[in-house]
Amino acid sequence: MTVYCWVKMFWSDEKLRWNSSDYGGLTRLYLADHEIWQPDIVLYNSASGTEVDHYGNTHSIVHEDGTVLWVPPSLFRVFCDLNLRRWPYDEQTCLLRLGSWTYDGDQVDLQLDDNEAEFDLMVQNTQWEILGLARKRNVAFYSCCSEPYIDVTFALTLKRRSPTYNALVLTPIVAIVALTLLTFLLPPNATEKVLLGGCTALIVCLFLLFFSQMLPAMANHTPLIVTFYSCTLMMVTVSLVLSVLVLNISRTLHLMNVPWQLKSLLIGRFGICIGLGNYIRLANAEQHGMIGGNLGEEMREHPLDDQHGEEHHMIPMERQAHEPSGTSRTRTMFYDWILVAAAVDRLALLLYCLLFIVLAAAYI
Template identity: 30%
Template sequence: MARIVWILFLCTIFPGVVGFSGSNVKDVITKLFTTDGYSNKVRPLQSQSVTLIINVEFYLNSVIDFDEQAEVLTTSGYLALTWMDEYLTWTPSDFNGTTEIFLPQDDIWKPDVSLRNTYNSFKGLGSTYLYVKVQHNGDVTWKPFQILKSTCAVDIKYFPFDKQLCEIKFTAWSYSRLEIDLNAGANGVTLEDYSANAQWELTKTSYKEVNDDSDEAAVIFEIELKRKSSFYVINIIAPVILLSVLNVCTFLLPVASGEKAGYSVTVFLSLAVFLTIIASELPKNSDVVSFMSIYLLLMSILSTLIVALSLLQIRMSEWATEQTPIKRFLVLLIKISLFLRCKSCSTKIGPRSSTVKVVEIYDDDKKSLKSVSDDDFDWSDVNDAIDFLFFWLSMIFTCVCTVVIFCLCVTHG
């Protein structure tokens, strides 16, 4: 009984809370559209020289997909647009405390706002089955929900540790800034209903209005996305680095094994496969080149040189010093290799008039020094020197390229 008395008291004091009925809403609609003759073709201001301010907030629900090749960002969300319609006003006390009504969006005036940088054909926001909320003082709230496909320029330089800044631009096509001012309000992009994406991390959101010099009625929402790189590190980067190390290990195989050329060609083809995979993940963009593509290109060039050198070594292994003498620069290559492999080695060069050079090599078995003349070297010594020197040169080159390029990418990310 006390509850019923309390409800009757509320109805007396606040009739707008529970007092108005469906017939009251019909009376309001009749008053607005029949008696007042409301028209959705007229900008809702008594003075048409005044700028209509429309507050816009973007509620982002999710990042559905980011197609880097097509440079298309697909998001889901809705806009919350509010403005004052001076022709949609009434006195609540005249209609039993009716303070708000809901009307189909096409029955009232609304700004023809649409996505400016759309990937698909241009179309207006919302749908015929959506309703707008109208307050008795003329405040109108419109919340059109939509799947948005917007273009976004992709910067692939630091792939897969890259960040992408995408703009979602909304504009009122038929009006200039003198008629309509789209104001992003205080919040801009709202993330209270946002669901995380498995491939991209949303790091920052912002908004901005168009340049003051422009006459366009528009607002721009910015979304910064950071790629989650774990998948690429495990499935692409780690195998590529391991292949680069295996590429250098070609020089550990002796020519006599008969597997050197086949091994080097196999590694080269493996690097080419990964280069194709990465190329398929990136947009066909000639303005910016990915560091990852540069790294794979360098490793492919190195692998090509290793294949060519391996084939040359196989050819040299068939040569005899009697028919094909060893050139002086190859002898120097052998001496450098011997010097680097044995700290006790030293080179003694005779008088300038002498053409005979002697290399002293410390013999661990005999614990003594033995002298070897240039004529004692053969093509197997050349191959051994090439294997030793180019193994370390290739290893240093691979390590430097790997550390420098991936440090640049990771530090940027």
């Protein structure tokens, strides 16, 4: 943290006292910094290495009673122990520890005045907002010496301004969650499911790369928003696996029926509750021969109706011999497996909605 400020220091110098009546009513002097003694107050926790000259070369005001006022413009650079866990809504506290470099507490006794820090002339920072400034006087004793060593600590509490980060980081979360959930709302046999999931995974990877470039590597405090994106990437990857599974179920020619226990569960109240009403009607209509060839072609996307086609020849010869309506049964089985694939999508949709709510409550 870099702080530009004015430091107001008072001290009393007995060698600079005089009677104003002896000097024509002169009550104050303006003296350069090299003309009088000044306390060597330095920043103990400076991040500038060996540089200890924090103050500008401004004049001091000396009063006739020996009181000296020095208000130099100052530049302080310190290291802050950042906790970015709540980034970009984080609050940070940085410490400025000032004390004499060569004098102990018996020679230079640092005190804090009763006035609070003045922010009237402060230039607003575009990224940080100052919430408060706490001051504390510390007296330390060391094993080497009997005299006290005094320093003053200023604790500056900052809050990050977040409107820009809302647009850059938080708003895309809504789009990523929506794209992930839309994957499960596409028809079970739509190949666009894999394309949509792959694009979503690419977007999440780009954001994680953006975070790696923007945020410092923190050993103890991983930002919650980064954890959210990492978990989202894993969930998107799992959704791609589920999409491939659903496509395999819905587009493969199955030679065995859906187990009756499973089908009865899906065509019952449970299936209606999870939004399978349309697929249940299609399966029932196909079972009763109420679906025309054109609609069947649109749902299957491969020529199951063609009795001389490739899929027809995939039916065992024994079944074709003993079951003249084998193709009709294949159509019925196809719609039953479409129903199973749609059920997998709907259950995954409900599960992902729950997981995203939990992640949002925990990490945002």
